[in-house]
Amino acid sequence: MMTPQQLSDLHLGTLGTAASEWKVMVGKLEKLAGGGDGGISAADLKRKAESADWKGDNATVTRKFVAVTARQFDDILTEARSVQRILRDAHTELKRHKADMAEAIARWGKQDIYIDGKGRALPVPTIPHQSPGKAKAEPPTEGELRSAAAEIRRIMTAAKEVDRIAARALRRHASSAYDFDESGYKGLDDAERSQGRADADTLLKLAAKRDGMTLDELKFFNETAARQRDNPAFAERFVTKLGPEGTLQFWRDLAGPPRTPTGERAELLARVQDNLSLTLATASHGDSRAVQDWKSGIIAAGEKPFGYPGVVSAPYGFQVMSSLMAKGKFDSGFLDDYGKTLLEFERGHFLKPESLWDSAGRMTQLSYPPDDKNPAVDPVAGFLESLGHNPQASLEFFGETTGGGSGEKSPDRLGNWEYLVGGGEGAREWPVNDDGEPAGYETLGRALESATLGHPYDDRDPAVPPLKTEADIEARDARTALMERVVHHYKGPEAVDAQPGVRESLTRMASGHIDSLNYSMDNYGDSGELNGRNERYGLEKNHLRDFGEKTSAGFLRALASDKDSYDTLSTAQQVYGSSAMAAQGADQENAESAGLHSAKMHGLLDAARSEAIGKEFADDEAAKNKALEKQAEWRKFGVSTAVATTVGVGAALVAPPVGAVAMVAVPLAFDTTQSAADTRFATETIDWLDERAYSNDAQAVEGIQRAQAEGRKNMMVPLLNYAEARGMDVHEVEKFTRAAETSYNNGVRFSDTDDARGWS
Numbered sequence: 001m002m003t004p005q006q007l008s009d010l011h012l013g014t015l016g017t018a019a020s021e022w023k024v025m026v027g028k029l030e031k032l033a034g035g036g037d038g039g040i041s042a043a044d045l046k047r048k049a050e051s052a053d054w055k056g057d058n059a060t061v062t063r064k065f066v067a068v069t070a071r072q073f074d075d076i077l078t079e080a081r082s083v084q085r086i087l088r089d090a091h092t093e094l095k096r097h098k099a100d101m102a103e104a105i106a107r108w109g110k111q112d113i114y115i116d117g118k119g120r121a122l123p124v125p126t127i128p129h130q131s132p133g134k135a136k137a138e139p140p141t142e143g144e145l146r147s148a149a150a151e152i153r154r155i156m157t158a159a160k161e162v163d164r165i166a167a168r169a170l171r172r173h174a175s176s177a178y179d180f181d182e183s184g185y186k187g188l189d190d191a192e193r194s195q196g197r198a199d200a201d202t203l204l205k206l207a208a209k210r211d212g213m214t215l216d217e218l219k220f221f222n223e224t225a226a227r228q229r230d231n232p233a234f235a236e237r238f239v240t241k242l243g244p245e246g247t248l249q250f251w252r253d254l255a256g257p258p259r260t261p262t263g264e265r266a267e268l269l270a271r272v273q274d275n276l277s278l279t280l281a282t283a284s285h286g287d288s289r290a291v292q293d294w295k296s297g298i299i300a301a302g303e304k305p306f307g308y309p310g311v312v313s314a315p316y317g318f319q320v321m322s323s324l325m326a327k328g329k330f331d332s333g334f335l336d337d338y339g340k341t342l343l344e345f346e347r348g349h350f351l352k353p354e355s356l357w358d359s360a361g362r363m364t365q366l367s368y369p370p371d372d373k374n375p376a377v378d379p380v381a382g383f384l385e386s387l388g389h390n391p392q393a394s395l396e397f398f399g400e401t402t403g404g405g406s407g408e409k410s411p412d413r414l415g416n417w418e419y420l421v422g423g424g425e426g427a428r429e430w431p432v433n434d435d436g437e438p439a440g441y442e443t444l445g446r447a448l449e450s451a452t453l454g455h456p457y458d459d460r461d462p463a464v465p466p467l468k469t470e471a472d473i474e475a476r477d478a479r480t481a482l483m484e485r486v487v488h489h490y491k492g493p494e495a496v497d498a499q500p501g502v503r504e505s506l507t508r509m510a511s512g513h514i515d516s517l518n519y520s521m522d523n524y525g526d527s528g529e530l531n532g533r534n535e536r537y538g539l540e541k542n543h544l545r546d547f548g549e550k551t552s553a554g555f556l557r558a559l560a561s562d563k564d565s566y567d568t569l570s571t572a573q574q575v576y577g578s579s580a581m582a583a584q585g586a587d588q589e590n591a592e593s594a595g596l597h598s599a600k601m602h603g604l605l606d607a608a609r610s611e612a613i614g615k616e617f618a619d620d621e622a623a624k625n626k627a628l629e630k631q632a633e634w635r636k637f638g639v640s641t642a643v644a645t646t647v648g649v650g651a652a653l654v655a656p657p658v659g660a661v662a663m664v665a666v667p668l669a670f671d672t673t674q675s676a677a678d679t680r681f682a683t684e685t686i687d688w689l690d691e692r693a694y695s696n697d698a699q700a701v702e703g704i705q706r707a708q709a710e711g712r713k714n715m716m717v718p719l720l721n722y723a724e725a726r727g728m729d730v731h732e733v734e735k736f737t738r739a740a741e742t743s744y745n746n747g748v749r750f751s752d753t754d755d756a757r758g759w760s
Contacts, residue, residue, distance in 0.1 A: 004152055005117030007094075007101050007159050015091045022084035079173055082184025089188035090166040097159040104155060108148045113140050119156060121148035147461055164227075165192050196234030199224050204241050210253040218268055225275040229328075235283035240290040244297025245304070248320040251276065252306045255323070256315075256364040270368035274327045281328025295334050299341050313364045315377065318342050319357060322382025323366040329456070330386050332393040336400075339383055343402040343419065346380065346428075353378070354431035378431050381440035384420075388446030388457040395451040395478055420444060421489055422498075437500050445505030452483045453512040457505065473543060480545040483513045487547040491554035493561065507565040510556065511572040516544045518576060520552040521604075522597050536580075536590050553604060560605045561612035573601050581719075588726060592736060595719045596743040603744035 105115045112124040123139045140148075169191040173184075185191040206213055206221050213221065228234035239247055254269070255261075261269055283291060298321055307314035321338075349356050357377045366377070387394035398417045414426050421444070422428070433439040446457040454465035454475065465479075466472050486509060490496050496503055510517060519537045522528060523546070537544055547555075559565040577598025584591035716737070723733050 002156065002160050002163060003117055004101060004115060004119040004156055007098055007156065008105070010094065010098055012091055012095055012098070015087065015094070019084060019087035019091050022080065022087055025080055025084070078184045082186075083170065083173055085187045086166050086169045086185060086191060090162055093162040093188065094159060097155055097162065100155050101152070101159075104148075104151050108151075111140060111144060111148075113145060113148045115148065115152055119149065119152045121145045121152070150460055162188065165195065168195055192231060193233035196228050196231035197237045199228050200234045200237035200241070203238060207242060207250050210250055211257040213254070215265060215268070218265065218272065222268060222272045222275060225272070225279055229275050229278040230282055232282055232286060235279045236286045236288065236291055238279060239283045240294050244294050245301050245306075245317075247280070247294075247298070248301055248306055248317050251324055252315065252320050252364070252366070253308060255366050255368070256311075257308065258311055260365045266368055273324065273368055277324045277327035280324055281330045284331040284334045295331075295337075299338050302338075302341055303345055311364075315364050315366060316357075316379070318345065318379040319364075319377055319382075320366060322379035322386075325382050325386035326367075327389075329389045330393075332390060332396070335383075335386060335390060335393040336397060339387075339397055339416075340400070340402050342379060342383055343416065347402065347414075347419070352429050353380070354429070357431065378440050380420075380428075381443045384440070384443040384447040388443065388450045391450040391454050391456065392475075394447045395475070395482060398448070398451055398482055399478070417485060421448075421485075438498075440501075441499040442501030442505075444499070445502035448482070448486060449505040449509055452479050452486060452509050454479055457508075467543065476543045477545075480513065480516060480543065483509065483516065484545055484547050487517075487555045488551055490558060491551045493558045496558050503559065503562060503565060507559050507562075507568050510559055511568055514569075514572050514576045515542060516547060517552050517556065518573075518580070518597065518601060519544045520547040521549055521601060523549045532590070532593075536584070536594060556601075556604060557608040560608035563609070566605060566609040570602065570605050573598060573605060577601065592739075596739050599716075599719065600743040600746050603746065603748040607748040 108115060108121065109124075114122045114124050116122060121140075123145070165188055169185055169188075185194065203221055203224055206217055209217070242250060251273075255273070260266075284295060286292075298317070301317035302321065304317050305314035306317060306320055322342075346353055346356065351359070357379065364377070387397060398420075399415075401415050402419070418424065419426065419428050430438040430440055449457040453462070455462040465476065467476055486506070490502075490506055496506065515537065519533060519539065522531070522533045522537070528534070528546070534540070556569065560569055577595065580594035580598060581591045584594060719736065720733075723736055728736065
C-alpha cells in the first residue's frame with residue numbers, strides 16, 4: 001500500500017526510461033509487422049504466402065502456419081503499443097501526483113502543519129526540526145488540520161488508483177505464456193474502462209444469487225464495488241445489465257429476505273448499500289441510450305411492489321430506490337423527474353403517507369444500519385437526502401410544483417416548498433417514528449441546506465460559491481430568495497420545534513447567510529435606505545437580500561435558544577463582524593458602524609440563549625449556573641477565534657476589499673461547527689460549581705453576572721482592537737464604548753420577553 005512518504009520519495013526515472021524504451025520497441029515492431037523500410041515484414045510474408053501456388057500439405061498446413069505467424073506479429077505490435085501507453089500515462093500521472101504532494105506539504109508547512117509519512121496532519125510544535133514552517137503564536141486549528149489531512153488523502157487516493165490500474169493492465173499482458181494479446185489499451189483511461197466492465201460482469205454473476213450470496217462472496221462483491229463505484233464504465237455496465245427492475249429486485253432481496261440479516265452480515269450490508277448508492281449515482285450521469293432507458297425504467301417502476309416469495313409485505317419501487325440514494329451525487333435531471341413522479345404518486349394516493357408507505361414496507365429491512373427514529377420505509381426522506389448532495393437539483397426542486405392535476409394551475413397542484421415544508425392546506429403529513437415524533441425532517445433540513453448554501457450538506461471542505469458569471473449571480477439570487485422563505489417560515493420556536501431534526505441545518509443556513517441577516521437587522525425604523533447600509537454591506541456586489549428586521553430577529557432568536565445553535569451562530573457573528581470592520585479600510589465611521597451593529601447582533605444572540613437557560617433551569621439554580629458558566633467558556637473560545645482562521649477568512653482579513661464586506665468563507669461556518677464540538681470547556685470552573693451546589697444566593701448571582709460579562713467582553717474585543725489600531729484617544733474610546741453598550745442592549749431587547757423575567 002503506497003504511503004505519502006513513498007509517493008514523495010518515488011523515483012520515476014526508471015518508469016520514464018521504460019516508457020521511452022517501449023516506444024522505441026514499438027517503432028521496430030511496426031516495421032517488422034507492416035514493413036515500410038524496404039525490409040522483410042510479416043505483412044509481406046503473408047501476402048506472398050497467400051499468392052503462392054501451394055500444393056499438397058503445403059496448401060493447407062504451411063499456408064495456415066504462415067498466416068497465423070504473420071497475424072502474431074500484429075498481436076505483438078498491439079500488445080507492445082498497449083504496454084507503452086500504460087507506462088507513458090502512469091509516468092505522467094504519478095509525476096503529477098508527486099508534484100501535487102510536494103506542493104501541498106510545502107504549503108501546509110508554511111501554516112505550521114507537518115504531514116508525516118502516514119499522511120497525518122500534525123501541528124509543527126510537536127514535530128521539531130521537520131517542517132519548513134515556523135511556529136506561530138497560535139497553533140493550527142482542528143479545522144486546518146482536517147483540511148490538510150483531507151487534501152493529502154485525495155492526492156494519495158488518485159495516486160493509488162493510477163498504480164492499481166496500471167499494475168492490473170500490465171499483469172493482464174503478462175498472464176499468457178504462450179500467446180500474445182490480440183487486444184490492447186489506448187491508455188490508462190481505456191484500461192480503467194475495460195477493467196470496470198470486466199468487474200461489472202463478475203459482480204453481475206454474483207448479483208444473480210441475491211440473498212444466496214455467501215458471506216465471503218458478499219465481501220468480494222463489496223470490495224469490488226468500493227473499488228469501481230466511481231468508474232462510469234463499471235456503473236453503466238452493472239446497472240444496464242441488471243435492468244431497472246432487476247436493480248430494485250436485487251437490493252430488495254439482498255437487504256430484506258424473510259429473515260432479516262444480523263451480525264457481521266448486517267454490518268457488511270451497510271457498506272454494500274453505500275457502495276451501491278455511489279455506483280447508481282455514477283451511472284445516473286451517463287448519457288448513453290441504455291442509461292437513459294435505465295433511468296426512465298427506475299422511475300416507471302416506482303409504483304410497482306417488489307415482493308419476495310412467502311413474504312406478505314412488498315415495498316414499492318420508490319421505497320427500494322430511495323434507500324439506495326443516501327450517498328453520492330445523482331444526476332440533476334434524474335432527481336427532478338424522480339422527485340416529481342414520487343410526490344405525484346404520494347399525493348394522488350387515497351392513503352396518507354404514513355399508511356401508504358408503512359403498509360407496503362412493513363417488516364422489510366431496506367436500510368442498514370436500521371434507525372428506529374427515522375424509519376427507512378419513507379421514500380420521500382431518502383429522496384431528500386439525495387437532494388442534500390446535489391445543491392443545483394435541490395434549489396430547482398423547491399421552486400417547482402407537483403400534484404395530481406394535469407395543468408400547472410390545477411387546484412390539485414401545490415408547490416414543493418408548500419407541500420414538504422408546510423404552508424397550509426394540502427401540506428404533507430410526515431410519518432412518525434416509534435416514539436410518535438414526526439420523522440424525516442432531518443433530511444428536509446439537509447436538502448434545504450444544500451439548496452441555500454450551494455454545496456452538499458456534508459461537504460468537509462466547503463467554499464463560498466463564486467460570483468464571476470451571470471449564471472453564478474443568478475444561482476446566488478435564487479439561493480437567497482429561498483433563504484428568505486426559510487427565514488419567514490422558521491421565524492419562531494414553534495415552527496422549528498414542530499420539525500424535529502431540522503434545527504442543525506437551519507443553524508448552518510443562518511451562518512451561511514449571516515451577511516444578509518446582518519444587512520436585514522441594520523434597518524431600525526426603516527432607516528436602511530438612508531443610513532448607508534447598502535454601501536457598507538456591499539448590497540449589489542455581494543447580492544444580499546433583506547429578509548426583514550423583525551423576521552430575521554425572530555429566526556435568530558428561535559435558533560440561538562439552543563446551545564449548539566448558539567455556539568455556531570455567535571462564532572459566525574464574531575467572525576463576520578470582525579471582517580465587516582476590516583473591510584471598511586480607512587473609512588472609520590463605517591468601520592465603527594459595522595462594529596456597533598455586530599455588538600447589537602451579539603446582544604440578541606446572548607439574550608436568546610440566556611432566556612432559554614432561565615426557562616430551562618427555572619427550578620434548578622445549580623444547573624442554571626453551570627449552563628451559564630459553560631456559555632461564558634464558549635465566549636472565551638469565541639474571543640480566541642476573533643479573526644476565525646478556522647473558517648478560512650485569514651486572507652480576507654489581511655487584505656480585505658475596501659468599501660464593502662468581503663464575500664469570505666465566514667457564512668459557511670462549517671469548520672467552526674466542528675471546532676465547537678471539539679472545544680473543551682474550563683472543567684475546573686464547572687467542577688467548582690458542582691462541589692458547592694449553588695443556590696440562589698449572592699454567589700449564584702455573581703456567577704450569572706460573570707457569564708454575562710464574558711459575553712459582553714467577547715463582543716468588545718474586535719471593537720477595542722480597532723480603537724487601538726486607529727489610535728483613538730481616551731475620549732473617543734469612551735464614546736465608542738458607550739455606543740457599543742447601547743447597541744448591545746438594543747440587541748438584548750430583541751430577545752427580551754416576559755418569559756425571561758424572574759430568574760436573573
